[in-house]
Amino acid sequence: MSSTQKHLLMTLATYLLWTVSLLYGVRPSGSKDAELEPEFAEPIPNVTVSIGRDVKLACVVENLGSYRIAWIHTDRYTLLTLQNRVITRNPRFSIAHNGHRTWTLHITEVEERENGEYMCQINTSPMKSQSGFINVVVPPRIDEGNTSTDMEVKENEEVTLKCVATGSPEPTITWRREDNQPISIGSKKVPSVTGPYLVILKVTRHHMGAYLCIASNGVQPSVSKRILLGVLFHPAISIPNHVVGAAIGSDVILDCQLESHPKSVAYWIRGKDVFIVISNEKYEAKEIAKGTYKTQLSLQIRDLEPDDFGTYYCSAKNSLGEAEGIIKLYGE
Structure with a gap:
């Protein structure tokens, strides 16, 4: 005045x-x-x-x-x-x-x-x-109408998360990952980012996860909003052991590591034409989640016979593409 x-x-x-x-x-x-x-x-x-x-x-x-x-x-x-x-x-x-x-x-x-x-x-x-x-x-209070909601973007695209809060004094906005992992910004990894915007210029699958937008102004309570960021990419398969040896009459487990989002349909193929899609007395296929986008695929083969040796294909497919890994099983 x-x-x-x-x-x-x-x-x-x-x-x-x-x-x-x-x-x-x-x-x-x-x-x-x-x-x-x-x-x-x-x-x-x-x-x-x-x-x-x-x-x-x-x-x-x-x-x-x-x-x-x-x-x-x-x-x-x-x-x-x-x-x-x-x-x-x-x-x-x-x-x-x-x-x-x-x-x-x-x-x-x-x-x-x-x-x-x-x-x-x-x-x-x-x-x-x-x-x-x-x-x-x-x-502080989160302005839901002007704050980002859960979103999914394709890998390598730019993504911006926005968080708006009201209060007096004006709140400070801090971004953190829910899993307490550092946030990758370019070539740097930081524990948190301050400001209403979280900008990732080239998003990768490693950015996938839940982010917390935390608003605080010294007046209790502070408030937060959870925003889930999904990164879409085609399946990728890695094989820990491309060649596996086992004796006749024994049991053996073949392993593949799958990364994909959205979730893939996974299956095993013996040779080029025998699809292993269900578990039975001979085969047991398992999928074990290892994180947001990682899955361990395993195939147990029981009571090995000579006809069981050969090439096995670990395959996965989602809406963006498909991938395949090869394991050779031989007799010792």
């Missing part, structure tokens, strides 16, 4: 105070026979309060006599109380005094709009006043 605006406000406030004083039958002060002029005994302390709580501001005056006290919300140009009367129509405001020395303004269930400067005024001539501030703080 500029000095000119404050001067105009003080003039208006003084006029309002004198006018209301007259309406209530109060003699304007400043006459020659007026008693000792009042003085403020101590400053009004500034108060920080969380939204929804109750708050008090105390104005302490010596020698008030027949002078009158008023409370004014300076920022809203609103006369709140005059002496022991509440002028504002807001039922959450009240006034109390202790022997005409301490005049306490009460606000219950304070709202954010009640943030600002409050003036305690005495109708002397010239008017005397002092001010205190109520700082209404608001815990």
Whole structure:
């Protein structure tokens, strides 16, 4: 507020105070026979309060006599109380005094709009006043309408996650991975990223997972939102052992490591034409999840016979493509 605006406000406030004083039958002060002029005994302390709580501001005056006290919300140009009367129509405001020395303004269930400067005024001539501030703080809240939701993008594309939060003071946004793994940004790996945007220029399967957008402003509680990032890519198969030896009559397990998203349909082929799609007394196929996009594929072959030796194909297919790995099984 500029000095000119404050001067105009003080003039208006003084006029309002004198006018209301007259309406209530109060003699304007400043006459020659007026008693000792009042003085403020101590400053009004500034108060920080969380939204929804109750708050008090105390104005302490010596020698008030027949002078009158008023409370004014300076920022809203609103006369709140005059002496022991509440002028504002807001039922959450009240006034109390202790022997005409301490005049306490009460606000219950304070709202954010009640943030600002409050003036305690005495109708002397010239008017005397002092001010205190109520700082209404608001815990953070995620703005769901402007914050990213779960998404899926193709590998090597650019992705931007957005998080917007409101609160007072303005919240700080921090991004973390839910699994506490570092976030890969270009060639760097960082534990967290600060700011409303998390930008990954070239997303890979290693970026896949749940991200937490955490909003905090020093007012409890902090809040967070979980955003699941999926990265779409065609299947990739790696083989720990391309050649496996086993004796006739024994059991053997063949292993493949599969990476894919979305999830692939996986199957085994013996030779080029025998599909192993179900488990039975001879074969047992298993899929064991090893992470967000990793799966271990295994094929157990029981009671090996000479006809079981040969080439086995570990295959997988999803909507983006297919992959195949080869294992040769021989007799020892």
